[in-house]
Amino acid sequence: MTFGDWISEPTNWAFLVMAIPLVLAAWRVVTSRNVVHAALSLVFALAALAGLFILLGAEFVAWVLVLVYIGAVIVLFLFGIMITRAPIGMEAELSHNKRWPAALSALAIFVTTSWLSVDAFGTTKIVDVGVPTSTEIIGRSLLGQFVLPFEAVGFLLLAALIGGVTLARRDDTPADEEAREATADAEAKT
Amino acid sequence: MTLAIVFWAELAIKIGIIAVAVPAIGMVLGFAEMKLSAHMQSRIGPYFAGGRFGWMQLMADGLKFMQKEDIIPADADRPVFRWAPALPLIGTMALLVIIPISAAEFGIIQDLEVGIFYALAISSLSTIGVLMAGWSSANKYSLMGGLRAAGQLIAYELPLVLAVVGVVIQAGTMSMQGIVEAQTAQAWPYVVTQFLGFAIFFVAALAELNRIPFDMPIAESELVMGYVTEYSGFRFLFFFLAEYVNMFTMSAIAVTLFLGGYWFWGIPTDSALLGVIVLLAKSFVLVFIMIWFRWTFPRFREDQLQTLAWKWLIPLAVLNVIATGAFKVLL
Numbered sequence: 001m002t003f004g005d006w007i008s009e010p011t012n013w014a015f016l017v018m019a020i021p022l023v024l025a026a027w028r029v030v031t032s033r034n035v036v037h038a039a040l041s042l043v044f045a046l047a048a049l050a051g052l053f054i055l056l057g058a059e060f061v062a063w064v065l066v067l068v069y070i071g072a073v074i075v076l077f078l079f080g081i082m083i084t085r086a087p088i089g090m091e092a093e094l095s096h097n098k099r100w101p102a103a104l105s106a107l108a109i110f111v112t113t114s115w116l117s118v119d120a121f122g123t124t125k126i127v128d129v130g131v132p133t134s135t136e137i138i139g140r141s142l143l144g145q146f147v148l149p150f151e152a153v154g155f156l157l158l159a160a161l162i163g164g165v166t167l168a169r170r171d172d173t174p175a176d177e178e179a180r181e182a183t184a185d186a187e188a189k190t
Numbered sequence: 191m192t193l194a195i196v197f198w199a200e201l202a203i204k205i206g207i208i209a210v211a212v213p214a215i216g217m218v219l220g221f222a223e224m225k226l227s228a229h230m231q232s233r234i235g236p237y238f239a240g241g242r243f244g245w246m247q248l249m250a251d252g253l254k255f256m257q258k259e260d261i262i263p264a265d266a267d268r269p270v271f272r273w274a275p276a277l278p279l280i281g282t283m284a285l286l287v288i289i290p291i292s293a294a295e296f297g298i299i300q301d302l303e304v305g306i307f308y309a310l311a312i313s314s315l316s317t318i319g320v321l322m323a324g325w326s327s328a329n330k331y332s333l334m335g336g337l338r339a340a341g342q343l344i345a346y347e348l349p350l351v352l353a354v355v356g357v358v359i360q361a362g363t364m365s366m367q368g369i370v371e372a373q374t375a376q377a378w379p380y381v382v383t384q385f386l387g388f389a390i391f392f393v394a395a396l397a398e399l400n401r402i403p404f405d406m407p408i409a410e411s412e413l414v415m416g417y418v419t420e421y422s423g424f425r426f427l428f429f430f431l432a433e434y435v436n437m438f439t440m441s442a443i444a445v446t447l448f449l450g451g452y453w454f455w456g457i458p459t460d461s462a463l464l465g466v467i468v469l470l471a472k473s474f475v476l477v478f479i480m481i482w483f484r485w486t487f488p489r490f491r492e493d494q495l496q497t498l499a500w501k502w503l504i505p506l507a508v509l510n511v512i513a514t515g516a517f518k519v520l521l
Contacts, residue, residue: 036325040270043318060304063311071314071347078321079340082333135304135364 014055022048031096039077046070060135204300208283212435217248219434222474223481224248230485255430258423263328266420270326275421275428277319282432284312285439290367292452292465293374305366306358309443310351313398316432317343320407323429324417335416338492339400339407345499346397346404352507353391356384356514357447370451374459379450386510388448390503392476395440397495399433401480403487404495441476445469 006012025048028041046069053062142150221236224247228235240246262271287300288309302308317340324336357380358364361372373379381388397404408416418429445451449472452465459465490498 036267036270040318040322059302060307063304063308067307067311067314070318071311072344075314075317075321075340075344078318078325079337079344082321082325082337082340135307 011055015052018048018051018055022052030099030102035081036078039074039081042077043070043074046074060138204287208286211286212279212283212431213252215438216431216434217252219438219477220248220251220430221245222477223434223484226478226481227485230482252427255423255427260424261420261422263420265328267326267328270322271420272425274319274322274326275425275432277322278316278432278436279428281313281315281319282435282439284315285309285436285443288366289439289442289469290370290446290451291469292462293367293371293459301365301367303365305364306354306369306443306447307364309366310347310354314343314347316436320417323421327417327420329420331413331415332417332419335407335413335419338413339417341492342397342400342404342407342495345496346394346503349390349499349503349507350394350398352504352511353387353394354447355507355511356387359511359514359518360384366446366451370446370453373450374453377455379448379453381448384448384510384514386506387514388444390507390510391444391448394499394503395444396480396483397499399437399440399480401437402484403490405489406492406495437477437480438473441473441480442469444476445472 022045025041025045029038029045032038032041046065050062050065050070053059053065225235225243227233236244236247238244239250262268288302288305290301320339320343321336324332324334324339327333357369360380360383361369363369363372369380400407407413408418413419418426421429446469451472452469453459454468454472457464457468
């Protein structure tokens with residue numbers, strides 16, 4: 001197949017329309033000197049990625065990506081950045097001095113996943129692109145064939161959640177409470 | 191080739207309908223809020239614009255906003271500040287697409303198999319817009335407003351989604367058209383069996399819309415105007431429009447899920463005109479209740495709001511899901 005054949009397919013146009021902004025936005029995420037800009041570029045990249053999933057007929061996966069990553073994870077990122085420090089403009093302390101190890105591991109992950117998918121699927125094509133995979137099929141395979149891995153992941157996430165709460169939570173010792181009451185009294189007097 | 195032309199023409203018509211519907215709904219609801227609040231406070235409200243009842247008041251306001259200067263604060267982060275108002279409006283427009291108005295062929299702009307799930311996912315776009323606006327304004331009040339909005343939306347997204355799960359279990363589908371058809375088939379709206387779900391959905395929707403009693407993000411007595419403080423002119427209009435149209439779309443989604451959508455006893459469901467009238471009538475009842483709340487209740491405190499979401503609404507919603515699932519399996 002020549003490049004002319006490839007580009008005359010409308011699906012490939014749609015792919016380019018989403019893939020090029022995706023790569024550019026992903027580049028901005030790692031090169032931006034401003035954390036908020038980086039997070040917002042990530043929103044853009046994830047939206048483009050959701051578009052690619054729709055192109056492949058994986059509608060449900062696309063909207064899960066939007067709901068969980070854009071709607072919850074990035075909002076929490078932004079919330080965290082803004083509640084602690086919210087600098088406008090470039091940040092001097094934000095350094096990219098570990099960029100080479102990071103680039104190397106990213107490249108390694110890319111090579112591994114692409115090699116694995118080529119090895120596993122070879123020249124097999126996704127047939128009937130445009131007809132979305134039914135949510136029912138996904139639901140049945142998740143809670144039927146793959147119920148054990150699904151439950152295992154759920155259990156792992158729950159454990160991680162409880163661990164996170166335990167680490168973040170600091171129960172007040174009696175001494176802390178006394179100290180707090182003392183300051184409250186002092187404030188009340190002034 | 192003709193197929194492609196039909197596709198593009200259909201798409202253009204669909205976009206046109208949404209583009210007309212958004213400002214029209216915004217104006218009607220804005221006017222309703224002005225008149226109703228005036229009535230509840232023994233005032234007359236808009237009176238002069240357009241002759242009788244001041245019906246042109248909102249058009250005049252719109253024109254006024256459009257010709258105002260577009261002010262960007264000197265310290266603001268310019269690109270983020272400029273683009274922030276677009277996101278809530280995009281989210282709102284994307285929501286209107288999946289509201290079914292009748293069982294006829296063109297009774298819905300786009301019926302998606304993941305219908306309601308898409309609605310919940312796409313509505314999170316406005317959260318990002320609000321956070322962007324709050325941060326990029328370089329103003330303490332704006333930032334506080336943005337943070338409050340984000341905290342509130344994270345807390346109320348969960349009960350909203352969980353309340354919907356009950357309906358999805360009962361209908362056995364996530365498609366909006368399918369949910370209405372399931373209610374038509376049993377000739378009873380889901381509010382009868384899902385009353386708890388409906389109550390949770392309505393409260394959570396109020397919070398998502400930042401309506402009183404959940405309007406801490408723009409609390410005017412504390413934060414000037416929250417995340418919209420620094421906005422003026424056309425960009426302010428975007429936020430204003432998104433807020434009012436969202437009020438309608440949330441009501442229409444609640445109507446579709448719990449109150450039977452375009453279906454009503456004795457009215458044929460295959461006529462687009464009757465369907466629209468029934469849907470609008472039901473939605474406007476919910477919108478009226480929202481406006482009524484606004485001029486009746488005082489504002490919650492931030493900690494009360496979080497307590498309500500995490501200690502009451504989410505456990506109740508989970509209970510509702512479990513009960514619905516158990517009934518579905520047993521009956």
